Amino acid sequence: MITSMAATPHLTHSPLSNPPPLIKHAPPRLRLRLRPTRATPISTNATTTTDQFKDYHPSLEVLGGARDLFCPVIKTHLGRPYDHYPVLGANCHVETIYAAFFRNIPDVKLKRECLRTSDDGTVTLDWVSGDAKKLPDNSPILLLLPGLSGGSDDSYVRHMLVRARNKGWRVVVFNSRGCADSPVTTPQMYSGSFLGDLDEVVNHVVNRYPKANLYGAGWSMGANILVQYLGKEAGARRFSGAVSLCNPFDLVMSDEDLCKGFNKIYNRSLAKALSGILKKHLMLFEDIGGEYNIPLAANAQTLRDYDEGLTRVSFGFKSVDEYLQNSCSANYIKYAKNDPIAPDRAIPRADIKENPNCVLIVTPKGGHLGWVAGENAPQGCPWTDPMVMDFFQHLENEKAGTRQGTGNLLQSVEA
Structure with a gap:
């Protein structure tokens, strides 16, 4: 499922003038959440059509106030049927377990940074080793938030990291307190309601690379935290876009x-x-x-x-x-249908339909953090990854003033 939102109805701070997009999806759900504010609908440009978007395959559910604005950007993916991998994709539990234990894990050398928070807690940031010197200071940054107890060693995190890095993006993984062998220095550990650590990480990353645009992608509980942050905290204005995957929402x-x-x-x-x-x-x-x-x-x-x-x-x-x-991140929005952890009934469809900056895409299969489908199945990246990065690259191209087509972008990734 992909949900894309630009404006959230329950913000606790003043509306953002240029809020960030977010793609959120749960195995069978991928969401694009764009602009977490009450801002007016995103303006169109020469490369984005506002005609009613109908070019998506009937195996997918596509809805939302920003459907006509953003779906044309990823129509290459939406126009194809969602074909799950034989046997593995036929059962949500088999798919979920297979993806967790048997999907390959890309080998990437990471450099760890420990960040002490204002309450004397500690989180860790894993950057791709060598990128501090290799990449320009204005390279777009993708901040990744793993799921509950997860970290930079998880296969779904590594696949997204590699895909973004191959596009020339700077990537950093936010490991919560105690996760991925992060040190624990206070009694406060992982929480789905605490946004303070993410806020400090965002400020740290933005201050280190002030010339770069920041984007975010989260999975499961990481997605839930990310969506809360975008809809609730003033620091959301630091993001130029975001993606939420397998968000439990409620x-x-x-x-x-x-x-x-x-x-x-x-x-x-x-x-x-x-x-x-x-x-x-x-x-x-x-x-x-x-x-x-x-x-x-x-x-x-x-x-x-x-x-x-x-x-x-x-x-x-x-x-x-x-x-x-x-x-509950659903409080800030006003995720596949067979996700065993992020239930389909928790999707705030009515709010997404009314939100002029939101798109929801629901796939019929996928399990939780699975999506064993597409040309990279069964051991490669989830079905959602190419679509997510095409969406992100489109946003970055617009901010950079370029107008490249997503087809060319996809070719360069595969190369």
Whole structure:
């Protein structure tokens, strides 16, 4: 699913004059979220048609206020049927598990930077090694936000990183506290509601490369955090565009679905990943007192156990439900249909239709962080990656004053 939005109806700060685009998609959903503000619809130009866009394949669902404006940019991808890879794509669980364990992981040498936050926490930024000297200071920057407990070693992150880097983009992965072996220096760890770390990362990156345009792409919980940031924080104006993939949108609904049937496997797996990070840093929580229940979090069988024992207490919520409700990115928008973690019913279709800067694209298959389809299947990049980068490159070309066609861009990537 791709959702593209330009204006979000529930901003808590003044409207941005030139808000950033965001593409958001969940395995079967890819979303393009463009301009997280109440700004007026994006103006058209000579290369973008405003005629009603109908050139998309019936296997896809395409809607949104900005459909006619931005879909022509990626019509090469939308005009083809979504053909899932035989057997693997026929079942959402098989596709999700295959992508997580068997998709190849591009070999890229990264250079790590530890960033100390204002509350003495620590996050890490992984840059492509050598790019600081190789790339011009005005090269566009793509900031990547992995999913819950994920990091720069995940295959879906590496594939997007390589594709962007091959286009001459500077790429940096934001690893949250404790993720991807990031050090933990305070009791506050991963949270779907805390935007402070992302804000400090954005300021750090922009201050380092003030001549470059900044773009963002997030997956799953990383997408949820990114969308909240774009719709809520003043720092959103720093972005020239963004993409959200596999966003659960409504964490209350996602939590409900994770407690059903086979989805319980994902629930336990995610809880185990988070509790594993916690166990590495238990000394920080010795004699912490208060409402913390560290044994519950360290031995969590579900995400709710972990959030009850640690997350909701660390960030001042009275209950897990209050924490989840306050972490829903759907609140700032006013994701494939078989995604087991990001449910189709959570997509705010009515709001996206009314939003003049939003586009939603839903694929019929894809699982969660899967999309094992297209010419790169089964072990290559997700079906969504070429489309996402063509969209980003279009935005960058417009800001740079160029008018290159997406066909030429795609050829250069494949070369």
